[in-house]
Amino acid sequence: MTSPTEEFFDDLVQRTHIPLLKRANGTIRFDLMQGACSEHWLLSISDGDVSVSRDMTEADCYLRADRELFDRIAVGDDYVLSALLRGVLAADGDLELVVLIERLLPGPQGLGQRRATAGIGGSDE
Amino acid sequence: MSDDQVRILSGNTFIISDGRGDIEASLTDPTGFFSYDTRFLSTWVLTVDGERLNPLSVDDLQYYESRFFLVPGTGTVYVDAKLSVIRHRWVSLGFWENLAVINHDECPVDLTIRLEAACDFAGIFEVKDAIPKKGVCHAKVEDQRLTLSYERETYRRETVISASAPAQLDERGLTFTVHLEPDQEWATELQVVPKLIAFRGRALQLREDGDPKSSAAERRENVEAWLRDAPQLECGSMDVIRTYRRSLVDLAALRFTPLTSSGRSLPAAGLPWFMTMFGRDSILTSLQTLPFTPELAATTLKELGSRQGSRVDDFRDEDPGRILHEIRYSETIAFNERPHSPYFGTADATPLFVVLLDEYERWTGDADLVRDLEFEARAALRWIDEYADLMGNGYISYQRRNEETGLENQCWKDSWDSISYHDGRIPGFPRATCELQGYAYDAKLRGARLARKFWGDPTLADKLERDAADLKRRFNSDFWVADGEYFALALDADGRQVDALSSNIGHLLWSGIVDEEKADAVVAHLLGPRLFSGWGVRTLAQGEGRYNPIGYHVGTVWPFDCSFIAWGLRRYGYRDEAARIAAGILDAATFFEGRLPEAFGGYERERTKYPVQYPTACSPQAWSTGAPLLLIRTMLGLEPKDESLAVAPTVPATIPYLALLDIPGRWGRTDAYGRARTPQAG
Known part of the structure; x- marks a missing residue:
């Protein structure tokens, strides 16, 4: 079974254009830690076109947290702002990207429900 | 809310004090120094030789600064007007207070000036709804700074207090020992900085606000430009x-x-x-x-x-x-x-x-x-x-x-x-x-x-x-x-x-x-x-x-x-x-x-x-x-x-x-x- 984090990035890989990110440009790197190891996801956004890689390159924005915490944030058991205020998540650089990314997370009811409720007319897909 | 409260603010950082500039807040009392919906000072009381001060007047200069003109002594008909105390305060990401004392007497004076400081780190909802705190407060003195702090698991907030003039610091405040000749003035600048301690002990910068101590003059220019526009x-x-x-x-x-x-x-x-x-x-x-x-x-x-x-x-x-x-x-x-x-x-x-x-x-x-x-x-x-x-x-x-x-x-x-x-x-x-x-x-x-x-x-x-x-x-x-x-x-x-x-x-x-x-x-x-x-x-x-x-x-x-x-x-x-x-x-x-x-x-x-x-x-x-x-x-x-x-x-x-x-x-x-x-x- 895939984790919510993997589900989130797998979904992003499959979507090439995300209207919600239309105004966004830049790269955001997720450094997710599991014990001594950490995994990296690099999300590149260009006028709403997105691509995902596992590169450990420099980015405009960094988000650092335990993988387990990010799983909980992905399903809506916790929130980016709450975690930031508690000191268990770091966000550096262009924080507007973080605010936008949070809106792509699946939430309590998963991605299927989000798909069904994408924007009016011009769809989310 | 009493009428003699003085409020100054910059964005979501604000101070509500009494007419003397003092803060003495209880958990449910909405006075103090607040930033990001959290109280960073609940006590801030000035005394001279152990005496509270008496306000002569307050200048609400601008919404972000105020000046308190004070003399020692309270509760009597006559006030001892041989000393003037002026607190000039302005707020930005933290607050700054210029404290000046002037001796009007013909003789020199030796004074003990004390600022009592404490904080309960109450959140805005806790003040509103009287919710008790779940974490622990500390105070420590280090490198000529008094740091008040609050900790609950990984959540940490700090108030760092320092002064430009030599002071004896203890866990409950700052004391200045001052000798003043006739007509002499003594002054110090107090600095109170709120800190949101985030991931791995680093300070969390939630707002880009240029210079954290942008001066009163810059602030004034900003408001004047706003009015001109x-x-x-x-x-x-x-x-x-x-x-x-x-x-x-x-x-x-x-x-x-x-x-x-x-x-x-x-x-x-x-x-x-x-x-x-x-x-x-x-x-x-x-x-x-x-x-x-x-x-x-x-x-x-x-x-x-x-x-x-x-x-x-x-x-x-x-x-x-x-x-x-x-x-x-x-x-x-x-x-x-x-x-x-x-x-x-x-x-x-x-x-x-x-x-x-x-x-x-x-x-x-x-x-x-x-x-x-x-x-x-x-x-x-x-x-x-x-x-x-x-x-x-x-x-x-x-x-x-x-x-x-x-x-x-x-x-x-x-x-x-x-x-x-x-x-x-x-x-x-x-x-x-x-x-x-x-x-x-x-x-x-x-x-x-x-x-x-x-x-x-x-x-x-x-x-x-x-x-x-x-x-x-x-x-x-x-x-x-x-x-x-x-x-x-x-x-x-x-x-x-x-x-x-x-x-x-x-x-x-x-x-x-x-x-x-x-x-x-x-x-x-x-x-x-x-x-x-x-x-x-x-x-x-x-x-x-x-x-x-x-x-x-x-x-x-x-x-x-x-x-x-x-x-x-x-x-x-x-x-x-x-x-x-x-x-x-x-x-x-x-x-x-x-x-x-x-x-x-x-x-x-x-x-x-x-x-x-x-x-x-x-x-x-x-x-x-x-x-x-x-x-x-x-x-x-x-x-x-x-x-x-x-x-x-x-x-x-x-x-x-x-x-x-x-x-x-x-x-x-x-x-x-x-x-x-x-x-x-x-």
């Missing part, structure tokens, strides 16, 4: 000019710069409790101030759009497309004990977001923003139909899903008893209040204009217009209280009318949902003896079961409410009636030195002769501050028409003339003039 008002009434200027300065003070807005500002809701981003308050204030400071609207739209709801989350009452209600940064948010990260429980901010976007474009011609926010505006329009229709009857209604910490009433009248039947009973949930339907109607029509003109989607535009027409038809039948000739306050869960007569019917005029043939009757109520007090329109009419002239939403007069009602009256062509309300509210403002409170009593004007301030009202409050501006727009009849500004003044007799110069908009800058209507004979 706003239209200039010339007017036959000095009172109105004073109110206008007060409003602009207060708006400057209420500017809030979120972390992600590249330094741009939007209006926070009010001091002291509401210095944060609110969907409803930020949008309505942006609407009021559009002809004066349109950049507030642009930031409001961008910031609320960036944080639009994207999923169904019961804890935050979030839905896809929903515009947020409130963001907070205190401990209870960090631990998800409160849902304001952000919280989405509001039923009006979402349609109002579309209304503001359209109105903003009509004024400024900023089509880029309309295109940039297409996704968000479409999602907001979809929310109205897909998520807000809780009863399946085609109306927006609300009922919280977070039953523990969510908001029960998700309309602007959000107190527990604000929505009632004529006989005083309170309906259950969901509730479909009438003004929400007006906002939805307006949002659909404005959304249609945006879809046709900017999004290249005439199909959506047609659909929205059909839906709006259908909504208007149904609304005028379902909400119309035929025997009273007004619109019901709400529909209850069974679709029955909640039949109280309220000020909400004025908002319906603003939205345009009222059938022309019903407008006369609605206006007669708004200006009639049950609703109109002589100053403004009561939130609930006299004779209703729950009417109380000093009940928060059940009889008081709200200046912001009246400003939108006046706008609505203009929309339907009732120009004299709009001017009457404008005159009443502006007259009331003169009793508050130009700063309108959140609400005042609904007593007859004839009876009290002055407006009775509502006891716990918060002030300055953004939408009260915006009310005079919208009233000026209303009196001058300002309306963007294609590429120019139409002016159709109807100025009340109390204001001989009104000239607004350099009004910004898609036309560049332009002027508008109006003369008072000639008083009618007899």
Whole structure:
């Protein structure tokens, strides 16, 4: 079974254009830690076109947290702002990207429900 | 709240002290030094030789600085005036205090000057609701700094206090031993810096604010530039000019710069409790101030759009497309004990977001923003139909899903008893209040204009217009209280009318949902003896079961409410009636030195002769501050028409003339003039 984090990035890989990110440009790197190891996801956004890689390159924005915490944030058991205020998540650089990314997370009811409720007319897909 | 409180602020960082500059707060007392919804000082008491000081005067120089002139000794008829103590304080990301002591005696003196400091690190909700703390406080002295701190698991906050002059520091404050020759002055600069300790002990920088210690001079220049940039008002009434200027300065003070807005500002809701981003308050204030400071609207739209709801989350009452209600940064948010990260429980901010976007474009011609926010505006329009229709009857209604910490009433009248039947009973949930339907109607029509003109989607535009027409038809039948000739306050869960007569019917005029043939009757109520007090329109009419002239939403007069009602009256062509309300509210403002409170009593004007301030009202409050501006727009009849500004003044007799110069908009800058209507004979 895939984790919510993997589900989130797998979904992003499959979507090439995300209207919600239309105004966004830049790269955001997720450094997710599991014990001594950490995994990296690099999300590149260009006028709403997105691509995902596992590169450990420099980015405009960094988000650092335990993988387990990010799983909980992905399903809506916790929130980016709450975690930031508690000191268990770091966000550096262009924080507007973080605010936008949070809106792509699946939430309590998963991605299927989000798909069904994408924007009016011009769809989310 | 006592009258001698002194408040200064910068964004969401503020200090509320007594007239001496001292702070002595208990857990539930709303004084202290606050930043990011958290108290960073609860004790800050100055003594000289163990004696408290006595205030001679306070200069409220600007909203971000104050100066206290003090002498030793309290409680006696005579004060020992051989020493002067001056505290000059200003606030930015932290606060700075220049403390000066001057010896006026002929002999030298040796003094012990002491500042007692302590902090409970209470969050804003803890102060409001008296929630006990769950973490532990510490104090330590290190490197000539006193650090007060609070820790709960990984959550840590610190207050770091230091002084420029040599001091003995201990865990409860700072002591200065001072020798002063005759006429000699001693001074030190105290610095108090709040710290949000984040990931791995680093300080969390939530806001880009340039130099954390931007000087008082820079601040002053910033406010002066703000005033210069706003239209200039010339007017036959000095009172109105004073109110206008007060409003602009207060708006400057209420500017809030979120972390992600590249330094741009939007209006926070009010001091002291509401210095944060609110969907409803930020949008309505942006609407009021559009002809004066349109950049507030642009930031409001961008910031609320960036944080639009994207999923169904019961804890935050979030839905896809929903515009947020409130963001907070205190401990209870960090631990998800409160849902304001952000919280989405509001039923009006979402349609109002579309209304503001359209109105903003009509004024400024900023089509880029309309295109940039297409996704968000479409999602907001979809929310109205897909998520807000809780009863399946085609109306927006609300009922919280977070039953523990969510908001029960998700309309602007959000107190527990604000929505009632004529006989005083309170309906259950969901509730479909009438003004929400007006906002939805307006949002659909404005959304249609945006879809046709900017999004290249005439199909959506047609659909929205059909839906709006259908909504208007149904609304005028379902909400119309035929025997009273007004619109019901709400529909209850069974679709029955909640039949109280309220000020909400004025908002319906603003939205345009009222059938022309019903407008006369609605206006007669708004200006009639049950609703109109002589100053403004009561939130609930006299004779209703729950009417109380000093009940928060059940009889008081709200200046912001009246400003939108006046706008609505203009929309339907009732120009004299709009001017009457404008005159009443502006007259009331003169009793508050130009700063309108959140609400005042609904007593007859004839009876009290002055407006009775509502006891716990918060002030300055953004939408009260915006009310005079919208009233000026209303009196001058300002309306963007294609590429120019139409002016159709109807100025009340109390204001001989009104000239607004350099009004910004898609036309560049332009002027508008109006003369008072000639008083009618007899």
